[in-house]
Amino acid sequence: MPAPRQAHDPRRRPGEPFQAANLSRAELMRIIRAEHLGMCFGVRDAIALALEHSRSQPLTILGDLVHNETVQAALRARGIRTASGNGPLETESVMVTAHGASERAMAQVRARGHSLLQATCPLVHFAHQAVANLVREGYHPVIIGQRDHVEVRGLTEDLADFDVVLREEEVFEMKEHPRIGVAAQTTQPIDRVRRLVELIQERFPNSEVRFADTVCQPTKQRQHSAIELARESDVVVVVGGAHSNNTRELVKTCSRFCPKVYHAQTASDLRQEWFEEAHTVGVTAGTSTPDPVIDEVERWLLALATDSGEPRGLPGEREPVGTAHHLEAA
Numbered sequence: 586m587p588a589p590r591q592a593h594d595p596r597r598r599p600g601e602p603f604q605a606a607n608l609s610r611a612e613l614m615r616i617i618r619a620e621h622l623g624m625c626f627g628v629r630d631a632i633a634l635a636l637e638h639s640r641s642q643p644l645t646i647l648g649d650l651v652h653n654e655t656v657q658a659a660l661r662a663r664g665i666r667t668a669s670g671n672g673p674l675e676t677e678s679v680m681v682t683a684h685g686a687s688e689r690a691m692a693q694v695r696a697r698g699h700s701l702l703q704a705t706c707p708l709v710h711f712a713h714q715a716v717a718n719l720v721r722e723g724y725h726p727v728i729i730g731q732r733d734h735v736e737v738r739g740l741t742e743d744l745a746d747f748d749v750v751l752r753e754e755e756v757f758e759m760k761e762h763p764r765i766g767v768a769a770q771t772t773q774p775i776d777r778v779r780r781l782v783e784l785i786q787e788r789f790p791n792s793e794v795r796f797a798d799t800v801c802q803p804t805k806q807r808q809h810s811a812i813e814l815a816r817e818s819d820v821v822v823v824v825g826g827a828h829s830n831n832t833r834e835l836v837k838t839c840s841r842f843c844p845k846v847y848h849a850q851t852a853s854d855l856r857q858e859w860f861e862e863a864h865t866v867g868v869t870a871g872t873s874t875p876d877p878v879i880d881e882v883e884r885w886l887l888a889l890a891t892d893s894g895e896p897r898g899l900p901g902e903r904e905p906v907g908t909a910h911h912l913e914a915a
């Protein structure tokens with residue numbers, strides 16, 4: 586149980602004594618959620634497809650279905666395997682994740698005698714089509730994203746020639762082409778993407794640069810809501826997997842507008858001292874974070890704010906959040 590902390594009264598003037606008797610802890614520490622946060626429809630549908638298929642047939646997923654250890658643990662508990670593209674595939678059915686895959690990678694799996702289940706998000710499909718259209722129309726393809734991210738590998742593996750850029754220095758390493766077609770990894774912050782597109786236009790003034798906006802709407806909404814949340818909060822908690830790209834991007838974005846931003850995978854990562862003197866605590870979450878994990882974080886904060894007892898979500902206190910039951914509820 587956390588020791589009672591010296592609460593901060595937002596209505597108190599400087600120098601005025603703290604009047605705890607008139608205020609509940611809930612009034613002292615406001616907890617707000619971002620308008621848009623958490624699991625997107627693409628990830629939700631991919632999890633539902635994997636769970637449904639695994640009820641009738643053993644299933645192997647090509648890579649992590651989502652970059653969230655809670656979800657991965659729940660899938661393992663259901664007997665669902667994860668494999669790399671070149672590793673052994675122990676089941677007849679093999680699933681492509683929401684991040685998609687190249688035609689070449691999928692053909693290799695089929696050639697090994699496996700049936701392929703597609704959970705590629707429609708918005709990743711859209712990005713593949715956008716890149717294919719740019720190439721068909723004679724543009725040199727440039728992807729703004731993380732070179733080693735599974736989605737970017739899927740977008741580029743079928744291409745003969747391409748560039749991947751994420752940092753401004755990488756734009757200066759690009760060669761000139763008469764026509765340059767730019768698309769983005771779906772989870773990149775749109776303001777970064779636009780800045781890099783402008784930089785490419787400035788760097789190659791004699792080239793025709795066309796930009797296909799492939800950043801997905803759920804990412805844009807979460808980024809926009811995170812900025813509004815961070816502006817209003819003294820502390821922001823971003824809930825999501827340690828390896829989730831879009832969760833880390835939310836941390837970076839919030840850090841531009843709020844001095845105290847913490848990344849928590851689950852409620853058990855939260856520390857009471859993070860919230861000392863905080864009037865408003867904002868909560869947001871990446872697109873691979875299940876609702877029950879966010880709820881658990883919010884309940885922990887509420888317990889802290891109201892001193893209603895033990896913050897929940899600590900190991901061993903209650904049902905772990907990563908059960909299949911919770912996944913299906915998400």
Ligand code: SF4
Pocket residue numbers: 625626627628683684706707708709771772801802803804872
């Ligand atoms: S983050 Fe966007 S592109 Fe990726 S699965 Fe979710 S909705 Fe689809």
